[in-house]
Amino acid sequence: MTHTPAEPTEIIGSSGEQTEVIDAPPGGPGHRSGVLAAVARAPFRLRTWKELGYLILSFVLGCVAVCYLFFGFGGGLYASIFLVGIPLLAVILLGGRVWGRIYRSLGGELLGIRVEAPPAFVRGPGLLGFLKSAFTDRVSWRAALFLLAQSVLGVVVGYVVLVVTAMVAFTAISPIPWLLFDPVQIDESGVERHSLVQFGSFYVDTWPRALAMSGIGIALCFALPWLIRGVCWVHGMLITHLLAATPRDRQLAELRASRKAAVDDAAATLRRVERDLHDGTQARLVTIAMALGRAEERLAAGGDPGDLVAEARAGAKEALTELRELVRGIHPPALELGLGPALETLAARCAVPVELRVHLPRRPSPAIEAIAYFSVAELLTNVVKHARATEVTVTVSPEGPRSLAIAVRDNGIGGAHPSGAGAAGGSGLAGLAARAQAVDGTLTVDSPAGGPTVVTMVLPMAGPQ
Secondary structure, three states: OOOOOOOOEEEEEOOOEEEEEEOOOOOHHHHHHHHHHHHHHHHHHHHHHHHHHHHHHHHHHHHHHHHHHHHHHHHHHHHHHHHHHHHHHHHHHHHHHHHHHHHHHHHHHOOOOOOOOOOOOOOOOOOHHHHHHHHHHHHHHHHHHHHHHHHHHHHHHHHHHHHHHHHHHHHHOOOOHHHOOOOOOOOOOEEEOOOEEEOOOOEEEOHHHHHHHHHHHHHHHHHHHHHHHHHHHHHHHHHHHHHHHHHHHHHHHHHHHHHHHHHHHHHHHHHHHHHHHHHHHHHHHHHHHHHHHHHHHHHHHHOOOOOOOOOHHHHHHHHHHHHHHHHHHHHHHHHHHHHHHHHHHHHOOOOOEEEEEEEOOOOOOOHHHHHHHHHHHHHHHHHHHHHHOOOOEEEEEEEEEEEEEEEEEEOOOOOOOOOOOOOOOOOOHHHHHHHOOOOOOEEEEOOOOOOOOOEEEEEEOOOOO
């Protein structure tokens, strides 16, 4: 069996720097050379100096945080005897959010750990509502726990690491102050020694000893970055687990956004129905009533009201047609037969030739069918208006056991954007994305300039859980 030497691979780490990964068998020559190269470069890398800067700032902020916790919570607890301290405690607790913002910013800039901020504080009405919201704010309590951990990690451990760093740096450059300042120490025999450091009866008072001590310090300089990196790794874990948004926070934010999108979509639908009834059907019924009124007058005068009755009958038929279209816009009758037949009616009415491919082992819920139908209808309308396409393909297929995927592909000019603005401008994709998100779905857009455009919507078969 033979082994071929592997090439080193460059990857991008979380700090934004390139990290060389040696893909070689453990213990092989490539592995050993990769480790030695990483150790040799460590003191000179920007990452090391950023992490050292973070430890210095964390030590200073940690000292301030200890005072904040002691005087803030201590003073608030003492003042709560007089009831004044209860609002003060609430404000001090909410101040943890500010501390969290500071540490998240430092972690992102110096450690390369960029985390999602937790949701903003939602205040209840009145003083009691504010106090209840403050004392039940999980983000503030987690930030207070982070500050408590910083009193140990940032202050105590940080102080030890900074002292070790200073000692190693001083040891590495010790021949310089030994030569410049000519330090003198007197040994137990009363003899003056030109020594900067002594270890018991051992004095560093000759050039060989001074250079040997400097060599030890230089060697430690190559090991020191790994100590700094380990401590910063613990800092990053605290930031990630205590200051970032939790899955529950993200779910609540998504639910709020979904609820807002659903409310906005319902309001827009209601306004559209009201406008269509007012401008179309209502005006048509008024015309019918006026025609019947004139026919009644003509009949009373002994005339022939046949043409007016025919006009009223034609108006009634047109009103019925408009009502059918209006009902189809609320809930298409074709959906009673399933999503496939409903999409066939859309494809038949589209001005651009549509190839429809539907494969669904089972029917989705009615709400999902309606969202899928109206989404495809809007996407086909966008293609007709903006894409300059000559053919469209609509594919509906399962996406796992609990989801379905709807892909609309056209050979148009492309340039569509999820924000709703693109080459075509106002494509409504943002509204479709909000509609999908309202049921825990997703919308992705692949539309390079020049086309083709592929819009894929993934929806749960049974609706949001």
